[in-house]
Amino acid sequence: MTEAEQKVASRPKIVFVVAVAANGVIGREGGLPWRLSTDLKRFKALTIGKPVVMGRKTWASLARPLPGRPNIVISRNPDFEAPGAEVAPSLEAALTIALERAAAIGSDEICIIGGGEIYRQSIGMADVLHVTEVQAEVDGDTRFPPIDPATFEKVTEEDLPRGEKDSHAMHFVTWRRRTAPPGGAGV
Template identity: 55%
Template sequence: MKAGLVLVAAVAENGVIGAAGGMPWHLSSDLKRFRAITTGHPVLMGRKTYASIGRPLPGRDTIVVTRDAAFAADGVIAAPSLEAGLEIADGKAAERGVAAIMVIGGGEIFSALIGQAAALRITEVHAVPDGDVLFPAIDPALWRETERSGPVRGERDSAPVSFVDYVRRVPLAAPTER
């Protein structure tokens, strides 16, 4: 089985997804959706994203891509390269019997993998915060919006959000060995 890649991110109107090692907002409604989308799947992230979360994610295989050979954390699988991380995540997806690997950041990982992704699960944050990490542009020639809800603003959200799903307009070729 070759699992498909799904990029999952909260993205501000100016493309910002991160600021100073964290997120420039607090969005309880996004966290609830994130949990629902990712639970039961392998999640792939970079070391900085893991540092911002600070712990493995319950109910998910937490795979962290890092060049730091000494990196170790309980409940986390360290991968020395993006290719190794994808291979590990694909194996975990097969073990779980799921068809998707959830890619959850950060900016470098998203930029490297958007060209291989089958779908995007985006929370559009209706704000324009300062930030230092950006999500790659979503090209409408390549991505078709399949579902949209919102905008909504939960009582514990610092900004209104819309939940938007995309699929690739032209499906990827059959997977090859990574």
């Protein structure tokens, strides 16, 4: 492994956690267009103990900071305050804070938890995508960017039947960024 490859391998991974409908919808009117208790449990298991980075509108959709995780909120508004979270003025600033928090708590991952604007701006930096494919087409106003199979490969997938507290059945897929070809651009 070259020195550059070692550096990349040892830095915390940038991990997306998202639930997406079959038509790409992830949100409606500032909230989630479904009720998926099973997915909320998976979300917690995937993010607990790790810094979570989110856009200001996603923060607004939460009732409170996500406990057990450093919360980092991105806003261009210099006066914006988010009690229980740190506010960053840009994606880059948020990732810098998240890296510091990850080092402080010994996390090897930084989780990007939305919403649409933040996923779109950061998918080029993501190492891993944990995607809950919601088995329905739903109405909404916020979408997830397309996942390019030339950039990401599916590494695991699992079907989950609709539980009593779920509005839809789900399919969990984990994608990992393909290694850049030798001499190629990328990492």
